[in-house]
Amino acid sequence: MKLYHSPSSPYVRKVMVLLIETGLDAKVEKVPAPGGVSPVAANAEVQKKNPLAKIPALMTNDGDTLFDSPVICEYIDHLASGKFFPAPGPKRWTALRRQAVGDGILDAALLVRYEATLRPEDKRWSDWDKGQWQKVEASLGDIEREVATFGETFDIGTITLACALGYLDFRFTDRNWRAKAPKTAAWFDKLSERPSLKATKPA
Ligand SMILES: N[C@@H](CCC(=O)N[C@@H](CS)C(=O)NCC(=O)O)C(=O)O
The missing domain is CATH 1.20.1050.10 (Glutathione S-transferase Yfyf (Class Pi); Chain A, domain 2)
Structure with missing residues (x-):
């Protein structure tokens, strides 16, 4: 898996915390968005994977790209033990x-x-x-x-x-x-x- 990443993005941080907590960190390659992201100048590379041109975006091993952070975090939790998103209730x-x-x-x-x-x-x-x-x-x-x-x-x-x-x-x-x-x-x-x-x- 690959993750569009920036160490200063708080939404990326959520995903990183989940990856570390679930032990899946090593399975995900961190890719910096080339040139960064900006709401006034969409990053063309990121936009090929996420039409909103925002990070985080996670490219899965199935060839899908997931966004935004709540979706990615729930996916990671599902791949692991399902501990960080309680069951419905x-x-x-x-x-x-x-x-x-x-x-x-x-x-x-x-x-x-x-x-x-x-x-x-x-x-x-x-x-x-x-x-x-x-x-x-x-x-x-x-x-x-x-x-x-x-x-x-x-x-x-x-x-x-x-x-x-x-x-x-x-x-x-x-x-x-x-x-x-x-x-x-x-x-x-x-x-x-x-x-x-x-x-x-x-x-
Ligand atoms: N709702 C999104 C927000 C993501 C977001 O806004 N990320 C910022 C970086 S911290 C971004 O990509 N900004 C570029 C833009 O707004 O076009 C999520 O939870 O992932």
């Missing part, structure tokens, strides 16, 4: 909801980053930044209210939340999310000691 709905919150934080944070790094300065719109960041903060508020119930749960939900928080640390240090969600920060710091998260921490 309350645990699964909770895990998938948490995955949606984590992915949603990332989607909003990435839009903020693209606005700040890609949009020409004279065309930037501060309401855009505010609107997207408000989603990040509301989501952090939800996690902060729920985090005491996480216990030792380590599934696709908590993995995604960890990748989202790691991305906020990586790209938005100045916004200091930790001050607004101290219980979440403590949970995240403990979870970050796990080898799969240490090995994939963006530098």
Whole structure:
């Protein structure tokens, strides 16, 4: 299998954590998207495999390409023991909801980053930044209210939340999310000691 990969992509990180946790890491060749990916200039190589021109994209041994990260993660989990996506029932709905919150934080944070790094300065719109960041903060508020119930749960939900928080640390240090969600920060710091998260921490 081959994975379009970038060490700074938080969605790729989800996939990498799953690969390491399931022991399948060595079976997947990591391929950098040549020249990188951008929402304003589709990467032609990646787009041959994923019409959305986004990473991660996983080329399977059957000749299919899977995307996006929730689909790839569930596929990897299926190839292994099926431990990180609970079977249909309350645990699964909770895990998938948490995955949606984590992915949603990332989607909003990435839009903020693209606005700040890609949009020409004279065309930037501060309401855009505010609107997207408000989603990040509301989501952090939800996690902060729920985090005491996480216990030792380590599934696709908590993995995604960890990748989202790691991305906020990586790209938005100045916004200091930790001050607004101290219980979440403590949970995240403990979870970050796990080898799969240490090995994939963006530098
Ligand atoms: N929903 C997708 C999001 C993937 C995504 O946005 N990846 C970024 C890199 S971190 C990307 O490829 N951006 C290029 C673009 O938006 O065209 C997933 O979960 O995999």
